[in-house]
Amino acid sequence: MNATPELRFDGRVAVVTGAGRGLGRAHALLLASRGAKVVVNDFGGSKEGVGSDTGPANEVVQEIIDAGGEAVADTNSVASEEGCQALVETAVREFGRIDIVVNNAGISRWATFPEADAENLEITLDVHLRGTWNTTRAAWPHFAEQGYGRVITTASTGMLGLPNNLAYATAKGALIGFTRSLAVAAKPQGILVNCIAPNSVTRPSETTGKGSIVAQNQMDEARAALMQTDRVSPMVAFLAHESCPVNGEILVAGANRFGRWFLGFTEGWLAEGDAVPTVEDVAAHWEQINDLDGFYVPSGLQDWSARFMSQLADMGTSK
Ligand code: NAI
Numbered sequence: 049m050n051a052t053p054e055l056r057f058d059g060r061v062a063v064v065t066g067a068g069r070g071l072g073r074a075h076a077l078l079l080a081s082r083g084a085k086v087v088v089n090d091f092g093g094s095k096e097g098v099g100s101d102t103g104p105a106n107e108v109v110q111e112i113i114d115a116g117g118e119a120v121a122d123t124n125s126v127a128s129e130e131g132c133q134a135l136v137e138t139a140v141r142e143f144g145r146i147d148i149v150v151n152n153a154g155i156s157r158w159a160t161f162p163e164a165d166a167e168n169l170e171i172t173l174d175v176h177l178r179g180t181w182n183t184t185r186a187a188w189p190h191f192a193e194q195g196y197g198r199v200i201t202t203a204s205t206g207m208l209g210l211p212n213n214l215a216y217a218t219a220k221g222a223l224i225g226f227t228r229s230l231a232v233a234a235k236p237q238g239i240l241v242n243c244i245a246p247n248s249v250t251r252p253s254e255t256t257g258k259g260s261i262v263a264q265n266q267m268d269e270a271r272a273a274l275m276q277t278d279r280v281s282p283m284v285a286f287l288a289h290e291s292c293p294v295n296g297e298i299l300v301a302g303a304n305r306f307g308r309w310f311l312g313f314t315e316g317w318l319a320e321g322d323a324v325p326t327v328e329d330v331a332a333h334w335e336q337i338n339d340l341d342g343f344y345v346p347s348g349l350q351d352w353s354a355r356f357m358s359q360l361a362d363m364g365t366s367k
């Protein structure tokens with residue numbers, strides 16, 4: 049039995065980028081089914097980000113309307129700052145406000161060094177990082193004015209080590225720094241910024257095969273059914289809801305599992321005395337430096353630096 053009352057989005061306006069297909073489509077459908085008015089953004093290109101097509105965004109809008117919801121299409125590319133501005137203006141013009149930005153649009157250009165060149169990095173950062181930056185920034189004045197907003201960014205567990213998609217992993221890593229830092233500025237203004245790391249079978253994983261979970265695990269049909277996009281969206285919707293209890297966190301969702309991805313520190317080794325530690329000291333204490341026993345997860349930079357400073361204070365008083 050689920051005792052939680054239905055979480056709804058009546059009166060809320062959501063922008064979901066890259067919502068014409070895959071995960072973004074599932075996020076948009078779920079938010080709309082719970083009463084949100086949704087701007088379905090998608091420029092409709094290939095998974096490498098080439099070409100454009102107004103079809104995907106318009107089809108998802110039609111699906112939402114057919115189900116009794118409210119939505120409009122926006123076919124701007126989030127790879128340009130103007131596109132992001134126009135996307136947010138669409139929400140305000142059509143629905144009078146904006147409450148939620150789900151930064152989901154993404155592309156993949158598989159390559160590692162030396163093939164992964166500056167252009168590969170640039171286009172990848174344009175969509176994932178600058179798209180998130182510019183869309184959120186365009187929505188920010190509206191959030192600040194109304195004292196309310198919800199921002200979701202989309203990272204990837206690929207950041208843990210995806211050598212053949214180097215620019216992608218790089219962009220996703222940058223989004224974690226963006227999420228955590230913007231969250232600090234957001235909270236006093238009634239805004240929350242969190243990150244989702246999804247796992248689902250979508251267009252990229254269906255067709256590339258390279259490093260995809262599907263290919264690696266030789267997944268059977270029953271397992272593949274668990275990897276559908278609608279197994280991720282409940283977490284996104286929860287982070288987008290007014291009752292969201294967290295800020296600056298990374299949540300993981302896929303195949304019916306929902307969890308937290310955190311950044312932790314080992315206690316490490318503290319050199320005693322006044323002598324400058326040597327390289328050999330580091331080598332000699334390598335095990336202790338890396339020992340996970342007693343590791344800690346700071347809630348933020350202030351929490352971490354308070355701990356760091358207390359270590360300095362202890363040293364000062366122990367003299
Ligand atoms: P997808 O390719 O099925 O959907 C992405 C959508 O974004 C497409 O409809 C595409 O047209 C749109 N898009 C791409 N560039 C755009 C731009 N410049 N402006 C507007 N729309 C644009 O991919 P999927 O899997 O649904 O990916 C969604 C997000 O989730 C991406 O950020 C991806 O990196 C991330 N992700 C997905 C994982 C998975 O297991 N499917 C794993 C980790 C992260």
